[in-house]
Amino acid sequence: MRLRVPSEWELGRVDGDADSGYARLDDARMVRAEVEWRAAPVRGARRPVSDLVDRYIEQLQKKADKSSMDFSVQRQAKFLRDKRWLEGSEYETFIWEADYRAYNLARACPECQRIILLRVLAPVGENAEALVNEVLPTLEDHPREADQGRTFWSVYGMRFLLPAEFVLSDHELKSGHIRLTFEKDRGDRTLRIHRLSMAQMLLRERDLAEWFPSFFHKDLRDFKHIVTAGDPGEAQSVHGHESVRVSGEPRSRWRQILRPLPLVNPRPRRYLESAVWHCPDENRICVVEHLSKKHMEGGHDFLKELTDGYACHSQKTTSDARSDDELATGAQ
Numbered sequence: 638m639r640l641r642v643p644s645e646w647e648l649g650r651v652d653g654d655a656d657s658g659y660a661r662l663d664d665a666r667m668v669r670a671e672v673e674w675r676a677a678p679v680r681g682a683r684r685p686v687s688d689l690v691d692r693y694i695e696q697l698q699k700k701a702d703k704s705s706m707d708f709s710v711q712r713q714a715k716f717l718r719d720k721r722w723l724e725g726s727e728y729e730t731f732i733w734e735a736d737y738r739a740y741n742l743a744r745a746c747p748e749c750q751r752i753i754l755l756r757v758l759a760p761v762g763e764n765a766e767a768l769v770n771e772v773l774p775t776l777e778d779h780p781r782e783a784d785q786g787r788t789f790w791s792v793y794g795m796r797f798l799l800p801a802e803f804v805l806s807d808h809e810l811k812s813g814h815i816r817l818t819f820e821k822d823r824g825d826r827t828l829r830i831h832r833l834s835m836a837q838m839l840l841r842e843r844d845l846a847e848w849f850p851s852f853f854h855k856d857l858r859d860f861k862h863i864v865t866a867g868d869p870g871e872a873q874s875v876h877g878h879e880s881v882r883v884s885g886e887p888r889s890r891w892r893q894i895l896r897p898l899p900l901v902n903p904r905p906r907r908y909l910e911s912a913v914w915h916c917p918d919e920n921r922i923c924v925v926e927h928l929s930k931k932h933m934e935g936g937h938d939f940l941k942e943l944t945d946g947y948a949c950h951s952q953k954t955t956s957d958a959r960s961d962d963e964l965a966t967g968a969q
């Protein structure tokens with residue numbers, strides 16, 4: 638789901654997965670936008686969008702009745718100035734008003750058939766139509782063709798492109814450490830993408846090659862690993878920054894047997910390739926990890942593709958012809 642919003646709107650909550658989920662954006666004052674999505678049913682016809690709106694409104698009405706709150710709805714509301722971007726899709730725009738005024742768009746995407754319910758919220762009495770008309774038309778619910786089989790991810794300003802076959806399986810969004818985990822082929826291959834804040838402090842008494850194994854010692858205990866440092870400017874550097882590469886192979890089976898193993902779900906034996914770099918421009922440490930059951934031939938090239946697709950700081954590119962290059966490279 639891609640949406641261009643005012644920079645003060647931050648992700649407040651996210652639930653679910655690619656098939657169905659919910660995300661909320663807040664500013665310092667209140668909830669500003671909510672988006673719900675659901676994949677089209679695998680078999681059988683999907684319900685008309687207006688039916689879904691009926692049901693949604695009914696639920697809201699019930700809630701309002703319970704708390705004896707004023708609630709009003711305006712179906713087929715005409716607040717969108719330009720509707721050309723919605724041509725060919727089944728949709729309805731409507732407004733409900735309770736403690737907030739909500740501008741809603743319910744839509745079935747003509748390309749991927751996903752159902753989206755997006756609303757932008759405003760305090761009652763505040764005219765938010767200009768804002769609504771800026772935000773709503775930027776909605777995209779499937780990867781762009783220009784991304785060439787890759788999915789663009791952006792959360793709290795951490796931005797990167799990944800091969801679309803890798804599906805988000807876990808996320809941890811702490812302010813100092815963001816970690817997103819992706820899987821392919823039912824866990825045969827895993828990608829972990831990290832961003833750590835306050836790099837200067839983390840690296841105050843040691844360099845990257847010392848810091849990484851100690852910070853990630855839990856993740857590394859299943860591997861026999863080698864850390865190789867690359868100088869900035871060398872072919873190995875990432876976006877011109879100080880970087881290290883970490884290669885790991887599974888420890889001997891003996892070693893694994895001696896260790897107390899979880900009985901039900903023993904950790905699979907896997908190979909590891911990681912790139913770690915320090916971006917002083919943003920005072921961050923970025924980590925890209927690739928785990929696979931098979932030792933990957935040319936694993937370094939794949940890792941390079943991943944680090945190239947990770948926008949660690951704003952930069953102007955001239956070679957990148959992608960229409961959203963200002964997003965992909967992290968320019969504000």
Ligand SMILES: [Zn+2]
Nearest residue numbers: 746749778779
């Ligand atoms: Zn779509």
Ligand SMILES: [Zn+2]
Nearest residue numbers: 876916949950
């Ligand atoms: Zn950087």
